[in-house]
Amino acid sequence: MLLAERRQAIMDRVLATSRVVVGELSAEFGVSEETIRRDLEWLEQEGVAMRTYGGAVLKHSDQAPPPYATRKNTNVEGKVAIARLLAGMLQNGDTLMVDESSTALFAVRAVRHLKELTLITNSLNILQEVSSQDSWHIISTGGRLKPDIMALVGPKALSTILGYHVGYAVLSARGVNTQLGIADSSDEVVEVKRAMMAAADRTVLLADHRKFDRAGFVSLGRLEEIDQIITDRPPPEEWKKRLEDSGVKLLCRSEQAQS
Secondary structure (H helix, E strand, O other): OOHHHHHHHHHHHHHHHOEEEHHHHHHHHOOOHHHHHHHHHHHHHOOOEEEEOOEEEEOOOOOOOOOHHHHHOOOHHHHHHHHHHHHOOOOOOOEEEEOOOHHHHHHHHHOOOOOOOEEEEOEHHHHHHOOOOOOOEEEEOOOEEEOOOOEEEOHHHHHHHHOOOEEEEEEOOOEEEOOOEEEEOOHHHHHHHHHHHHOEEEEEEEOOHHHEOOOOOEEEEOHHHOOEEEEOOOOOHHHHHHHHHOOOEEEEHHHHHHO
């Protein structure tokens, strides 16, 4: 395994479990403990983890998600798979609202071949990404900048969103769990996503496999309030049944490959 691949795998592990142990990582990846310590030092410099005696812990709590640059480079393969599945659903001329999530950025990249798409977003990163899409109708929500996620929030953003009606709300979240349903990191972020859900005919949640049973801080909504979940790996059987009972359509890479 290449250095970059190992460090990406360790980063994914920290984000998923909040804690890693040097000895366990050394055995798993077949490298020395000193090599793992250098990897953890790199993670600390990236702002993802804080080294402890014998390992490292996630630096950010559920209430404060990792920096956008870190999230964008986490589980890239899974996000690309999710984005491709979404792209297969959309057509020229569709209208959609897209949130500020890193997964949504990959989704937008995957549909750049479409024409006459109407895109409404509160994400400055996505606005920059699609600025050269000449045939698209691109609308910013406006609002107050939330610098840690490079997103626009607040009353102005909500007012803009609720002034439109679109076919799809394409969202991600911090976690999907039995306590809060769909959960995210802050009230301001959740307000914008709820408004997008209210303005759309269909809500599609982009959630890689790490999001199931992950905690959050604020409830975004019940499972019954979304129409579809797109994920990169099949969730546990109990989650499949829960989604089915809630009327949520599940789309994932492996199931599509079998069909």
